Amino acid sequence: MTRQDTHRPSWDENERLEALRSYGVLDTEREVAFDDVVNLIAEICQAPIAVVNLIDADRQWFKAERGLGVRETPLATSFCAKALLEQDGMVVPDAAQDPRFACNPLVTEAPHLRFYAGRLLKSPQGLPLGTLCVLDAKPRPQGLTPLQEMALTTLAGQVTSQLELRRALLERDRSEKAARLAIEASAYVGAWDWDIAADRVVADERFAWMYGVDPAVARQGAPIDLFRASVHPDDGPRLTQDIQRALEGEGGFVSEYRLVVDGTTRWVLARGQAEYDRSGAAVRLPGVAVDITERKQIETNLAETARALSESETRFRVLADAMPQMVWSTLPDGFHDYYNARWYEFTGVPVGSTDGEGWNDILHPDDQPRAWAAWRRSLETGEPYEIEYRLKHHDGGYRWALARAVAIRDDEGRITRWFGTCTDIDELKRLEQGRELVSQELSHRIKNIFAVITALVALSARQHPEAKGFSASLRTRIAALARAHEFVRPHTETSKTTVGDTTLHSFLADLFKAYADDTGEPRVLISGDDAVFDDQAATSVALLFHELATNAAKYGSLSEKAGIVFLSTARQADRFLLTWTERGGPAVQGPPSRSGFGSSLATLSVEGQLGGKLHREWNADGLKVIVDLPDAALSRRRAAIMAAN
Incomplete structure (x- = not known):
C-alpha cells in the first residue's frame, strides 16, 4: 500500500489550502466530538497514539490527539503528509524498514514510531485535508485487522461529516451576519402585512418606529389609518390612488411618499403584492418599505446642480460672446469643442467647422508647424500655452493674433479642460x-x-x-x-543687436573705450570672473553700464582727470556679482534728492529685465554699485539648452 515519494499530487496545493481554511477549524479549541473519535479508534486499534491531523502549509495541526501531548509538529517529520499523496490513505507496517521513513527522527529517536495507519479526510471536491490515523512504537507486519480497517474508514468519514457540519454552520453564521449588516447598512425600513377584509396591519418593529406607531401595537395589528396618519398631507391622495390601483389591477403596489414623525420628514418607497381569493377580490397586501430620503436628497441636489450648471453655462456663453477676444475651449486631450461668437465673426467660417483639429486650417501655413508644436508641448506638460500667429480673416487676408490658454485642474491635479483666447493684435x-x-x-x-x-x-x-x-x-x-x-x-x-556668444569682459571693455584717458588707457578697470555673454542680455547690460559711465563722466570719478572706476565681477554659487566702485572723483555728499530717468532705467534693466537686484552706496570717497544677478541671466540661451539636455 506504499508508493514512491516521486508520486505527483493530482490537486493544486493552493486550492487544497484554501479548502482547508474554509472550514475555519485550524487553531480552534478541542471539541468533544473529535476527541471521542480519537479515543474510540485508539481503543479499537489498540494503539497508544491516535490523531485527527490537518495538513497546513508548513505544519501538521491536530484537532484531536491521544498519546502525543502536543497540538502541532513540523511538516518535515509528518507521516500524514506522505499519506496525502495516496488515494485513500496509507499503512506502514514497519517504518524502520520503509525507505520513506527509516531516517525520520520520529523513528530513529523518541517516540521511536514503527507502525502507522491513516485514512484521508477529503473535501466534497476530493481535496485531501488531513488524516485520521493511529501510530504505535511496535511494528505490525500484518497491519490492521479487517474490523480495525473498517472502523478507521468509518470514523474518518465521521470526522469528515463533523468538518462539513462545522463549515455549514460557519457559512450560515457568516450569511446571517452579512444579511444583518446589509439590512443595517441599507435603507430597509420594515415589512407589513395588511389583512384587507379585517383592516388589520401587522408590522415589524422598524416599520412601526418609522410610522410613529407603538411596536407592541404593530405586532398585534392595527387599522391601516393608524399608519397612514404619518403620511405627508400632500402625498396622501397619491398613496390612496396607488393602493386602489394595486387592488383593482394586477396586484403590484409601488408608491413613494413622505412620512412626518416628531417633526422629521423622511421619504419611503413602499412595494407590495396583493393576494386574491377565488372570486378575485383582494384579501391581503403584504410588502416592505425602504427609506429613500438620501436618494431623494441626492436627486434634489443633482437637479439643483444641473440647474445651476445650466445657468452657469448660459452666463458663461453670454459673457464669452460679449468679450472682444475670441474665446475657445478644449477637452483634456486638446479636442476643440467650443468657440464664442467672436471667433465665428472674425473667421467667417460655419459654426462647428473648426471643432477638433479643424482650427489649424485657419492658421497661416507658415505658422501651422510652430503653433502645433507649442500646443502639443502644452498638452504634454500642462504648461500655459502662448504664441503669436496669423489667423485667416473673413475678408480673406491674415491678421496677427495672440493666443493664450491655461489648463483647468480638479482637486487631484488632473486636467479637466483647457480655456483659451485669441486677441487680434x-x-x-x-x-x-x-x-x-x-x-x-x-x-x-x-x-x-x-x-x-x-x-x-x-x-x-x-x-x-x-x-x-x-x-x-x-x-x-x-x-x-x-x-x-x-x-x-x-x-x-x-x-535687436546680435553679439553672438562673447564674454562679458570683452563686451564691457569695448563699451568703455569712450572713457579712456588721453593716451588710450582705460579708466574703467575690469577684473574678476568672466562670463559667457549673449545678445539676450546685451541691451540691458549696455543700458546699465552706459548710464553708470555717463554719470561718472558728468558727476563722478571720471569727471576728474585722475579719477578711475574699478569694476569687479565674481561668480558665487548660482549668482553673479558685479561691483562698480568709483575712486578719485569729487566727494560724494550723499544720495540725490530725487531719482532721475537714467537711474530708474538702470534699476529697470537689472531688476525688470535681468531678474537681479541693484544696490547703491553713496560713500564719501565715491559711489559704489552692487549688481546681484542670477548666474543664467547673462547667457539665457545657453542656460536653456543646458537645462533641456
Missing part, C-alpha cells in the same frame, strides 16, 4: 513695425551725426596739426559712443 503689430522704422531712421541719423562729427574733428585736426593727438582721442571716444548707441537704442525682435 494686428494693429499693434503694424504700430510696432512703424515704430521700428522710425527707430531705425533715428538710429541711422544719429550714426550719421557721429560720422559727421568724426569727419569734422578729423578735418579740424588737419588744419591744426598741433591738435592731432587730441583729435585721435576724441574720434576714439565718438566711435565708442556710436557702438554703445547700437545697444542702448530701442530694439524689436527683428532689429
Whole structure:
C-alpha cells in the first residue's frame, strides 16, 4: 500500500489550502466530538497514539490527539503528509524498514514510531485535508485487522461529516451576519402585512418606529389609518390612488411618499403584492418599505446642480460672446469643442467647422508647424500655452493674433479642460513695425551725426596739426559712443543687436573705450570672473553700464582727470556679482534728492529685465554699485539648452 515519494499530487496545493481554511477549524479549541473519535479508534486499534491531523502549509495541526501531548509538529517529520499523496490513505507496517521513513527522527529517536495507519479526510471536491490515523512504537507486519480497517474508514468519514457540519454552520453564521449588516447598512425600513377584509396591519418593529406607531401595537395589528396618519398631507391622495390601483389591477403596489414623525420628514418607497381569493377580490397586501430620503436628497441636489450648471453655462456663453477676444475651449486631450461668437465673426467660417483639429486650417501655413508644436508641448506638460500667429480673416487676408490658454485642474491635479483666447493684435503689430522704422531712421541719423562729427574733428585736426593727438582721442571716444548707441537704442525682435556668444569682459571693455584717458588707457578697470555673454542680455547690460559711465563722466570719478572706476565681477554659487566702485572723483555728499530717468532705467534693466537686484552706496570717497544677478541671466540661451539636455 506504499508508493514512491516521486508520486505527483493530482490537486493544486493552493486550492487544497484554501479548502482547508474554509472550514475555519485550524487553531480552534478541542471539541468533544473529535476527541471521542480519537479515543474510540485508539481503543479499537489498540494503539497508544491516535490523531485527527490537518495538513497546513508548513505544519501538521491536530484537532484531536491521544498519546502525543502536543497540538502541532513540523511538516518535515509528518507521516500524514506522505499519506496525502495516496488515494485513500496509507499503512506502514514497519517504518524502520520503509525507505520513506527509516531516517525520520520520529523513528530513529523518541517516540521511536514503527507502525502507522491513516485514512484521508477529503473535501466534497476530493481535496485531501488531513488524516485520521493511529501510530504505535511496535511494528505490525500484518497491519490492521479487517474490523480495525473498517472502523478507521468509518470514523474518518465521521470526522469528515463533523468538518462539513462545522463549515455549514460557519457559512450560515457568516450569511446571517452579512444579511444583518446589509439590512443595517441599507435603507430597509420594515415589512407589513395588511389583512384587507379585517383592516388589520401587522408590522415589524422598524416599520412601526418609522410610522410613529407603538411596536407592541404593530405586532398585534392595527387599522391601516393608524399608519397612514404619518403620511405627508400632500402625498396622501397619491398613496390612496396607488393602493386602489394595486387592488383593482394586477396586484403590484409601488408608491413613494413622505412620512412626518416628531417633526422629521423622511421619504419611503413602499412595494407590495396583493393576494386574491377565488372570486378575485383582494384579501391581503403584504410588502416592505425602504427609506429613500438620501436618494431623494441626492436627486434634489443633482437637479439643483444641473440647474445651476445650466445657468452657469448660459452666463458663461453670454459673457464669452460679449468679450472682444475670441474665446475657445478644449477637452483634456486638446479636442476643440467650443468657440464664442467672436471667433465665428472674425473667421467667417460655419459654426462647428473648426471643432477638433479643424482650427489649424485657419492658421497661416507658415505658422501651422510652430503653433502645433507649442500646443502639443502644452498638452504634454500642462504648461500655459502662448504664441503669436496669423489667423485667416473673413475678408480673406491674415491678421496677427495672440493666443493664450491655461489648463483647468480638479482637486487631484488632473486636467479637466483647457480655456483659451485669441486677441487680434494686428494693429499693434503694424504700430510696432512703424515704430521700428522710425527707430531705425533715428538710429541711422544719429550714426550719421557721429560720422559727421568724426569727419569734422578729423578735418579740424588737419588744419591744426598741433591738435592731432587730441583729435585721435576724441574720434576714439565718438566711435565708442556710436557702438554703445547700437545697444542702448530701442530694439524689436527683428532689429535687436546680435553679439553672438562673447564674454562679458570683452563686451564691457569695448563699451568703455569712450572713457579712456588721453593716451588710450582705460579708466574703467575690469577684473574678476568672466562670463559667457549673449545678445539676450546685451541691451540691458549696455543700458546699465552706459548710464553708470555717463554719470561718472558728468558727476563722478571720471569727471576728474585722475579719477578711475574699478569694476569687479565674481561668480558665487548660482549668482553673479558685479561691483562698480568709483575712486578719485569729487566727494560724494550723499544720495540725490530725487531719482532721475537714467537711474530708474538702470534699476529697470537689472531688476525688470535681468531678474537681479541693484544696490547703491553713496560713500564719501565715491559711489559704489552692487549688481546681484542670477548666474543664467547673462547667457539665457545657453542656460536653456543646458537645462533641456
